[in-house]
Amino acid sequence: MREQMWAPIVHQIGFALFLSCLLLPGTLFAQSSNKPTGTHKEDSVEQLREQLQRIEEQHQRELADLKDRLGLVEQRQSSLSDELAQNIRVGAYGAVAFESFSDRRTTHDGNFEVLISGNFHDRVRVYTEIDLGLPHGTADAEQAYVDLLLAQPFNVRAGVLLIPFGKFNLDHFDPRRDLTRPPSVARLVTPTTWSDLGFGAFGFFPVSDNIKATYEIQMINGLTDKFLATPGTIPDPGLQSARTGLRSDNNGDKAIVGRGTLKFFDQYEIGFSGYRGQYKPGSNDLITGMAFDAEFRPRNITILENFVLRSEFARFDMQGSTTPSSLWGYYIQLTYRFWPSVLNSTILGRHFNNPTFALVGLYGRTKMNTTASPTGSQTGEQFIIGFNYRPVEDYVFKAEYQFNHGQFNQFPSDGFITSIAWIF
Amino acid sequence: MPPGYPSLEPYNHSYTIQPDEVLTLLESVQYDAQSLIPFSGNHSRHVFTRQQGELLAPAISNAVHQAVPQEVVEFSLADHDKPDRRTKGLVFVLHDELHLIIEELRKPVYQGEHNTYQQPVPQWELLPGDRQRHYASRPGGKGKIMNWIITPLR
Numbered sequence: 363m364r365e366q367m368w369a370p371i372v373h374q375i376g377f378a379l380f381l382s383c384l385l386l387p388g389t390l391f392a393q394s395s396n397k398p399t400g401t402h403k404e405d406s407v408e409q410l411r412e413q414l415q416r417i418e419e420q421h422q423r424e425l426a427d428l429k430d431r432l433g434l435v436e437q438r439q440s441s442l443s444d445e446l447a448q449n450i451r452v453g454a455y456g457a458v459a460f461e462s463f464s465d466r467r468t469t470h471d472g473n474f475e476v477l478i479s480g481n482f483h484d485r486v487r488v489y490t491e492i493d494l495g496l497p498h499g500t501a502d503a504e505q506a507y508v509d510l511l512l513a514q515p516f517n518v519r520a521g522v523l524l525i526p527f528g529k530f531n532l533d534h535f536d537p538r539r540d541l542t543r544p545p546s547v548a549r550l551v552t553p554t555t556w557s558d559l560g561f562g563a564f565g566f567f568p569v570s571d572n573i574k575a576t577y578e579i580q581m582i583n584g585l586t587d588k589f590l591a592t593p594g595t596i597p598d599p600g601l602q603s604a605r606t607g608l609r610s611d612n613n614g615d616k617a618i619v620g621r622g623t624l625k626f627f628d629q630y631e632i633g634f635s636g637y638r639g640q641y642k643p644g645s646n647d648l649i650t651g652m653a654f655d656a657e658f659r660p661r662n663i664t665i666l667e668n669f670v671l672r673s674e675f676a677r678f679d680m681q682g683s684t685t686p687s688s689l690w691g692y693y694i695q696l697t698y699r700f701w702p703s704v705l706n707s708t709i710l711g712r713h714f715n716n717p718t719f720a721l722v723g724l725y726g727r728t729k730m731n732t733t734a735s736p737t738g739s740q741t742g743e744q745f746i747i748g749f750n751y752r753p754v755e756d757y758v759f760k761a762e763y764q765f766n767h768g769q770f771n772q773f774p775s776d777g778f779i780t781s782i783a784w785i786f
Numbered sequence: 787m788p789p790g791y792p793s794l795e796p797y798n799h800s801y802t803i804q805p806d807e808v809l810t811l812l813e814s815v816q817y818d819a820q821s822l823i824p825f826s827g828n829h830s831r832h833v834f835t836r837q838q839g840e841l842l843a844p845a846i847s848n849a850v851h852q853a854v855p856q857e858v859v860e861f862s863l864a865d866h867d868k869p870d871r872r873t874k875g876l877v878f879v880l881h882d883e884l885h886l887i888i889e890e891l892r893k894p895v896y897q898g899e900h901n902t903y904q905q906p907v908p909q910w911e912l913l914p915g916d917r918q919r920h921y922a923s924r925p926g927g928k929g930k931i932m933n934w935i936i937t938p939l940r
Binding site for chain 1: 789790791792793819831832835836866867870892894903920924925926927928929930932
């Protein structure tokens with residue numbers, strides 16, 4: 363490419379030399395009529411040759427100099443472009459789903475979220491995720507925080523924070539998930555997507571070459587008593603309605619929440635989370651919560667490297683409440699990724715570098731202890747089988763069938779869901 | 787090899803490759819980076835400056851010569867203008883082909899943490915030149931790893 367760039371320059375130099383010969387004939391072809399001797403002619407030709415050689419050498423020097431300068435400019439341009447790309451990024455993700463459950467009409471559902479991130483200083487970065495409010499019509503910031511990066515083990519975060527309770531809430535982007543709907547425990551127990559206003563600290567400790575530890579701890583307004591308001595007519599079951607909705611604190615007491623992780627060989631991750639905070643105005647009653655999550659993603663182990671295992675357990679207890687007094691649940695999900703090479707030349711594989719299929723299975727259970735139920739509790743059980751096709755990592759087609767049992771579930775009946783999700 | 791990469795051992799080490807050959811190869815490696823605004827077009831750029839190439843080529847040549855079949859060569863280079871930005875990679879020779887993996891490209895050395903799940907990372911991919919190709923983890927050329935370039939040496 364660089365050679366192509368220089369070719370016109372060399373041509374121009376040649377053309378300039380040719381023009382100079384035409385316009386200044388006295389220096390190249392002129393002959394003095396009254397000095398017709400052969401020796402003078404040879405001298406003149408020799409001088410001209412030397413002159414031409416000098417000109418050529420000078421041009422070569424200038425050309426080399428220009429090449430160096432161009433290289434420098436190119437390098438600076440690369441650095442600036444890279445820096446700019448690292449300093450600010452605009453993106454989005456979205457999903458649209460079709461749902462068909464036996465107890466209700468079929469419907470389309472979806473969401474679209476804008477992502478803006480950047481560094482306005484090497485040590486200060488911002489991150490914003492705005493849910494544009496489809497289909498409910500109210501745009502909300504799911505995350506809008508600023509980080510002050512001080513040292514690997516200690517950094518400060520402030521703003522609208524994604525709550526570090528369980529892994530699913532932190533890693534909830536639709537295109538990154540293998541199933542369309544969150545598992546029940548991540549919806550009814552941990553109220554995903556759970557954000558709140560507050561301050562926090564986070565850090566990273568390399569324990570050894572193959573073990574890394576991270577932590578994130580936050581002080582937030584915390585969960586409210588809204589889940590108690592009208593037992594039996596709660597719009598969202600579980601703790602969904604107890605989120606603050608980014609409003610000011612209802613009781614003046616700040617909640618503390620945090621999560622610590624250990625990562626082994628960059629393949630296995632386990633996390634522990636805890637939550638503690640008062641939830642009622644004028645009372646010291648607490649909501650306490652704990653969660654455990656694990657993700658195993660073996661690499662370079664034949665067959666096993668195609669599997670991903672994810673699991674999460676979460677529990678919340680409410681002091682001074684009987685409706686409910688506690689909630690807990692768990693899920694375990696196994697994903698198997700594969701790609702039959704016979705499909706390489708078909709329309710599913712021909713145009714893509716790394717297309718994949720995935721088979722997904724999920725089992726989950728949820729339980730709410732509440733005196734509102736004649737038996738003292740409500741339970742839910744779900745089993746999902748699903749299929750994914752990803753022509754590229756950032757675009758996914760998902761299809762799944764859910765078997766749902768029990769009263770404490772996202773969906774009371776069995777049903778089919780299919781969706782397309784993307785991120786850029 | 788660090789975790790996360792397929793193990794292709796044993797490598798053809800020790801291997802003799804002239805610094806000039808390595809320099810030519812390093813100078814030819816280009817990448818394509820996403821720009822600020824999505825879909826606004828990409829621009830290919832050289833991974834290494836001439837100065838970096840001249841610094842790295844003899845070192846790689848020497849390291850590949852000294853390595854044993856179970857070792858790969860790891861390098862880390864600071865940017866000339868911005869010394870806090872680092873380019874980091876791996877090199878090894880297998881079946882008379884030189885494998886170059888760029889793990890970090892002009893990345894600020896400081897990271898406040900291990901990446902959080904949702905912090906977007908700048909995306910880029912190496913562009914294979916003449917006779918070069920990406921490493922493919924699946925049959926039929928699928929499963930390309932875009933930061934891994936293979937160059938035949940013979």
